Amino acid sequence: MNPAPSGLFRLQAGAWGALGILCAGLLGHAILFDEEVPFVRAAGGPAWIMAALPQTADLIAVDPAAPPAYVFRKQFQAGAKGGEAHLRGRALRHALVHLNGESVPLVARGNGWKQGFEADLRGRLREGTNNLRVSVSNPAGPALVQLEVDTPGGRVVTDSSWQVVAGPGAPGYAEVATDVALHPExxxxxxxxxxxxxxxxxxxxxxxxxxxxxxxxxxxxxxxxxxxxxxxxxxxxxxxxxxxxxxxxxxxxxxxxxxxxxxxxxxxxxxxxxxxxxxxxxxxxxxxxxxxxxxxxxxxxxxxxxxxxxxxxxxxxxxxxxxxxxxxxxxxxxxxxxxxxxxxxxxxxxxxxxxxxxxxxxxxxxxxxxxxxxxxxxxxxxxxxxxxxxxxxxxxxxxxxxxxxxxxxxxxxxxxxxxxxxxxxxxxxxxxxxxxxxxxxxxxxxxxxxxxxxxxxxxxxxxxxxxxxxxxxxxxxxxxxxxxxxxxxxxxxxxxxxxxxxxxxxxxxxxxxxxxxxxxxxxxxxxxxxxxxxxxxxxxxxxxxxxxxxxxxxxxxxxxxxxxxxxxxxxxxxxxxxxxxxxxxxxxxxxxxxxxxxxxxxxxxxxxxxxxxxxxxxxxxxxxxxxxxxxxxxxxxxxxxxxxxxxxxxxxxxxxxxxxxxxxxxx
Known part of the structure; x- marks a missing residue:
């Protein structure tokens, strides 16, 4: 088989096109769907937040059976008790939510952390001050969370005003999650x-x-x-x-x-x-x-x-x-x-x-x-x-x-x-x-x-x-x-x-x-x-x-x-x-x-x-x-x-x- 130059060009162009489509598909799947790829996107929602990363270039050891839990906390005001309220969020990787000391059952929006979760907060809000706690653990990296709560009194979103604490340590303010940084030296x-x-x-x-x-x-x-x-x-x-x-x-x-x-x-x-x-x-x-x-x-x-x-x-x-x-x-x-x-x-x-x-x-x-x-x-x-x-x-x-x-x-x-x-x-x-x-x-x-x-x-x-x-x-x-x-x-x-x-x-x-x-x-x-x-x-x-x-x-x-x-x-x-x-x-x-x-x-x-x-x-x-x-x-x-x-x-x-x-x- 000896293809003509024009036919050979079409074969090559088609092969490169197929390779490009395959690579684009693999890349898109990794970013959007692969739960093993910790790529985070705001996707039009609020910011992802995290605790301050350790200032080190060394390996950070983790016990995969008991990774550290980071607790993100936010106080917010709500109007009259009993109004409509809805929570949506994503966490890298595992999250537990408590509102005013009570556990909030979360409903998964998909098969993994990239699809996120939601919860109906109807009847759980108090008139006046409410305390929201989100505990996040990640055995393969830092704990990140992206959250928004729609209440009758307004919208609560994750930002740098949230506090975060790990274990018995003192609380500090969360940071907007970024992977762009400088080496300490x-x-x-x-x-x-x-x-x-x-x-x-x-x-x-x-x-x-x-x-x-x-x-x-x-x-x-x-x-x-x-x-x-x-x-x-x-x-x-x-x-x-x-x-x-x-x-x-x-x-x-x-x-x-x-x-x-x-x-x-x-x-x-x-x-x-x-x-x-x-x-x-x-x-x-x-x-x-x-x-x-x-x-x-x-x-x-x-x-x-x-x-x-x-x-x-x-x-x-x-x-x-x-x-x-x-x-x-x-x-x-x-x-x-x-x-x-x-x-x-x-x-x-x-x-x-x-x-x-x-x-x-x-x-x-x-x-x-x-x-x-x-x-x-x-x-x-x-x-x-x-x-x-x-x-x-x-x-x-x-x-x-x-x-x-x-x-x-x-x-x-x-x-x-x-x-x-x-x-x-x-x-x-x-x-x-x-x-x-x-x-x-x-x-x-x-x-x-x-x-x-x-x-x-x-x-x-x-x-x-x-x-x-x-x-x-x-x-x-x-x-x-x-x-x-x-x-x-x-x-x-x-x-x-x-x-x-x-x-x-x-x-x-x-x-x-x-x-x-x-x-x-x-x-x-x-x-x-x-x-x-x-x-x-x-x-x-x-x-x-x-x-x-x-x-x-x-x-x-x-x-x-x-x-x-x-x-x-x-x-x-x-x-x-x-x-x-x-x-x-x-x-x-x-x-x-x-x-x-x-x-x-x-x-x-x-x-x-x-x-x-x-x-x-x-x-x-x-x-x-x-x-x-x-x-x-x-x-x-x-x-x-x-x-x-x-x-x-x-x-x-x-x-x-x-x-x-x-x-x-x-x-």
Missing amino acids: SRQLPTPLEGAPRQAALLFLIFAGTAGLAWRRPGWTRRIRDAHWPVLTLAAITLFWLALFGLKFWRIPLGIGFDAPGHLAYIDFLLEFRALPTAAYGFSTYHPPLFYAMTAALVEFFGVTADTVAGRIVYHAIPFASGLANVWLTAWVARQLWPQEGLRPSLAIATAGLLPMNLYMSAYVSNEPLLAAWVSAALALGTSVLLAQRVRLRVLASLAGVLGAALLTKFTALAVAPGIAFFVALRDGWGEGRGGPGRALARFGGLMLGAGAIAAWFYWRNWTLFGDPLVWNLDVPGAATWWMRPGFHTSAWYLDFGESLSHPLFAGYASFWDGVYSTLWGDGLVAGMARASTRHEFWNHPFQGLTYLLALPVTGVMAAGAIRLWQRSLVDPSLGRRLVLSMHTAVLFGLAFSLLLISLRLPFYAQAKAFYLLCGVLPLALASAEGLGGAARWLGRSPGPWSRALGCAGLGWLTSLAACIVLAHLG
Whole structure:
């Protein structure tokens, strides 16, 4: 089956449209109906109110069998006894209402807390002063309530005039519920420009020098387009990474990093007991075991301990090698996509090698870099298959093995592995001499069965032990549970941006986009520490702060490049290239949507982390190369001094950004 270009475009457009409708439906269901998603909406009613949230970035432990109850109180005046009165409200999550000391039976307006409750207060009001008490408990976050009472004397609604008390504590005034906040220490630190005037001056000199050189010697910039530049770029990036490991990475204490103590405890268990722990054992033991088993095997092979220099080198080896592998795999894919071209492959390699989230995550003991390397390898093998004239069985077997390894490293792989297998299988359904849908389905099944043969046992083990193949540390039956601020979300948290440009550390308190931006372009969550005062000193913080300012235009160009890749996936004359570009853009979109959805389900400020997209670093680097390369081509086609000046300024800006990132991690 070889569809005509117009027919293929209709198929692709229909598929993307269906995907968009599906994602919109999932998002709408999560916001409006899913009782497990604590997203609150005023919906034209009164404000949601809550007690003041604890001023902490730490985990807040809760006994799920006896969560704390918050009592919201309000006195109001009513006219003559016996008039009509009606109460309507919603509570996150469980509410009991008392009026003048008597329990008020509530009638549910639906199947859960999002639909709310109501009550008929006829005959329950007193003439004069009435006392309304609403007791709210929530085992997974703060207690919130939204209430309105219609009485003959007027309307009573929840607002900041209500009082709230927890347990035996003193009452205080309630607050209008908001998930937009500031970390307790964020504003105690200077802004990037306030804290780094000398560093900013140095970067300005780099900018001016590069732009001036490009203006005086335009032939020098044109040589960047030569086909040998990707090799030079890859060599330079590799030397930079090796220098980082030799000077910085191995020296970072093993306990520094995101959930590092939990990761180390997992490895220690394997070394001590020669057995696999269950999800109930520790904070991180719900993860699939491949990263931990590989690290434990290296530790055992070299006979080292964690408290020695050799031990730190061994423990850091896999994350470092995985991060560098992302760079090399990006180079492989970029050269396949843009053969005989120098600019875009070089830009893709530089993006993968200098993207701060790839750098700092590769410095910590974590399973994220290894997962990213497996997914990048799967994308690279998939690209090779889709662009090849003839597919070798060993390449397909390697792809199935890599997908299985990814599934055995982190649950995130479940969001991308089927998609990669799907696009590779389409090669057998489209094109001259191909077998049609049946052959494509068989190829997809073969790839997924091969991956499942490697990883399925772990998910089956979870199912038999806990009744959930994807059990994690909040779902273990009988285990203590916890939450983090804010514990719920509103639309305001998703519709703001800017805090990360002035106070980037813990910027996820302010908005979703600030959280993602501050962890994409720097270690904005300070290696998983709960406070800025405990951050380590292995990074150059003044240069890291300036990176956020310099990276803003590049972020916009990167987003434009992603859109451009998606457009090309619909119109490229080569079927293989269409499938390749569709695969990369679909993986990037799927990961981004998954991050958005998980931030709703787990409403913690630290969930807005860009490195949850680390396994999408390869398509992200391609998007950056497409955006920057497209900008360079557009400027090259526009004669005149203004376009030339803009091109020189852009090159100076990119050079100063690259220098800033290098100095932030190596300086």
